[in-house]
Amino acid sequence: MKMAFLLKKVWGSVTNRSGLSTSSSFSSSRSSSVGSATRDLLCNPGSLGALDQLPIDVIMQILHLLGAREAARLAVVCRYFRVLVSDNKLWMSFLQNGKDSWDCIAFSETHLHAGTPSEIYYDHPVQLSFMSVYAKRTLVPGAVIIDGGSGYCKYGWSKFDSPSGRCATFLEFGNIESPMYARLRHFFSTIYNRMQVKPSSQPVILAIPICHSDDTESARASRRQYREAIFSVLFDMNVPAICAIDQAVLALYAAKKISGIVVNVGFNVTSVVPVYRGKVMREIGVEIVGIGALKLTGFLKELMQRRSMTYESLYTVRTIKEKLCYVALDYEAEMRKDTTFSCEVSGEGWFTLSQERFQVGELLFQPQLGGVRAMALHQAVGLCIDHCYNSDIVGDVSWYKTVILAGGTGCLPGLPERLEKELTKLLPESMSEGIKVTPPPYGTDSAWFGAKIVSNVSTFTEAWCVTKKRFQKKYKMGASSIVGSW
Numbered sequence: 001m002k003m004a005f006l007l008k009k010v011w012g013s014v015t016n017r018s019g020l021s022t023s024s025s026f027s028s029s030r031s032s033s034v035g036s037a038t039r040d041l042l043c044n045p046g047s048l049g050a051l052d053q054l055p056i057d058v059i060m061q062i063l064h065l066l067g068a069r070e071a072a073r074l075a076v077v078c079r080y081f082r083v084l085v086s087d088n089k090l091w092m093s094f095l096q097n098g099k100d101s102w103d104c105i106a107f108s109e110t111h112l113h114a115g116t117p118s119e120i121y122y123d124h125p126v127q128l129s130f131m132s133v134y135a136k137r138t139l140v141p142g143a144v145i146i147d148g149g150s151g152y153c154k155y156g157w158s159k160f161d162s163p164s165g166r167c168a169t170f171l172e173f174g175n176i177e178s179p180m181y182a183r184l185r186h187f188f189s190t191i192y193n194r195m196q197v198k199p200s201s202q203p204v205i206l207a208i209p210i211c212h213s214d215d216t217e218s219a220r221a222s223r224r225q226y227r228e229a230i231f232s233v234l235f236d237m238n239v240p241a242i243c244a245i246d247q248a249v250l251a252l253y254a255a256k257k258i259s260g261i262v263v264n265v266g267f268n269v270t271s272v273v274p275v276y277r278g279k280v281m282r283e284i285g286v287e288i289v290g291i292g293a294l295k296l297t298g299f300l301k302e303l304m305q306r307r308s309m310t311y312e313s314l315y316t317v318r319t320i321k322e323k324l325c326y327v328a329l330d331y332e333a334e335m336r337k338d339t340t341f342s343c344e345v346s347g348e349g350w351f352t353l354s355q356e357r358f359q360v361g362e363l364l365f366q367p368q369l370g371g372v373r374a375m376a377l378h379q380a381v382g383l384c385i386d387h388c389y390n391s392d393i394v395g396d397v398s399w400y401k402t403v404i405l406a407g408g409t410g411c412l413p414g415l416p417e418r419l420e421k422e423l424t425k426l427l428p429e430s431m432s433e434g435i436k437v438t439p440p441p442y443g444t445d446s447a448w449f450g451a452k453i454v455s456n457v458s459t460f461t462e463a464w465c466v467t468k469k470r471f472q473k474k475y476k477m478g479a480s481s482i483v484g485s486w
Helices: 001-019 036-040 049-053 056-066 070-077 079-085 088-096 104-111 130-139 180-194 217-236 247-254 293-306 315-322 331-335 356-364 378-391 414-425 443-454 461-465 470-475
Strands: 142-149 152-157 166-167 203-206 242-247 260-265 270-276 287-289 341-345 350-354 402-408 436-438
Touching: 036 049, 036 341, 056 070, 056 079, 056 088, 070 079, 070 088, 079 436, 088 104, 088 130, 088 315, 104 130, 104 443, 142 180, 142 443, 152 180, 152 443, 166 180, 180 217, 203 217, 203 247, 203 443, 217 242, 217 470, 242 443, 247 260, 247 270, 247 402, 247 443, 260 378, 270 378, 287 378, 293 315, 293 356, 315 341, 378 414, 402 414, 414 436, 443 461
Parallel strands: 142 203, 203 242, 260 402, 402 436
Antiparallel strands: 142 152, 152 166, 260 270, 270 287, 341 350
């Protein structure tokens, strides 16, 4: 009775607003908003009884207005309603009305549904039931996301729109990439205390910085030791489940990609990371450039000192860098322009820069300007592309032409265009044609948002997380890797 009354009420609302009449001709509209299975079933006269007089578009609109819960209840009424209610387009519309954007949902459910990198690719698209996806996503528990690195850390709830807190890792905790139990315990305990949450309450998803990047026995042993230390600390704190993925992979996921080259301008160094099907391809080669955000900030500090500019701390210089600096498309041409601009730093007044604004970013392409002995950024990326081009990977031969920038310094205006230009000049046309350099999709928080996409996928708990029991079982068997692309 309640369902009939609700349908009648919603139908009255629809007809009043649209001016539809049950005696109208609707042969052309009965199948425009449903999938093929539903359309085939509903073409049989008498399938919906009295509702046969209604256009399918209107019936679908009624179901949409009823909402997901009430629409799902109609599935038990009869076979025809069961098919109608299970139509993918209806549940896609319900998903689109949620908090997560549709492109994130579509990407995660079609590419990350199966979990581990070795399994997330397939030759043919998986036919998903979005009704099932909707139901499972409502049951996915919120996760704590911790994007930690040698410089800065972002943390927060996966159900939130952005990180809820940040801290300077290098100042508060030292080098957390060193597998020291006590240091890692202090780091994670501090994060949980600031979030005011018990570690045992939710799974945790970790964005792991690229470290020990070589494809050597020594580097693999170091990564294993680091991984064991992190998992041991968190499981000793009673975290129910852990998902750990490389920062570079998460930055790629944030861009809705699973293959490409991630250029992560980190705190101390810049990593050029080839990722194929969600896996860091260390056998191809991760290129490390000895220039990071700290070096660029230090170079700006030196340039400001040459002009006798005073400031209170390196944090002030960093703030000025973020507000005023950019990368010139043509360095020599930029030197001939008037690029003077000013910004205000809270509590310290106004600062004015001129050529310093683009000289700082130029350090990435001409390290010798700052007396740095390092490979130029475009040379490192070009070398990585060359290795990818000559690798044994079959299938999509252009996967390495997707270049995603990551890290705070990766957000410098003009950097994508300049890097793309330099790569086009450096590489032969067979390699450079079609290369696209993309800025960090979510700015400094790209890896965090990549983790958010993973943590909200409908299969997150079973496909992506590792429990303490599974962790201990795998390591008793001597497994070299159990999660993500480590």
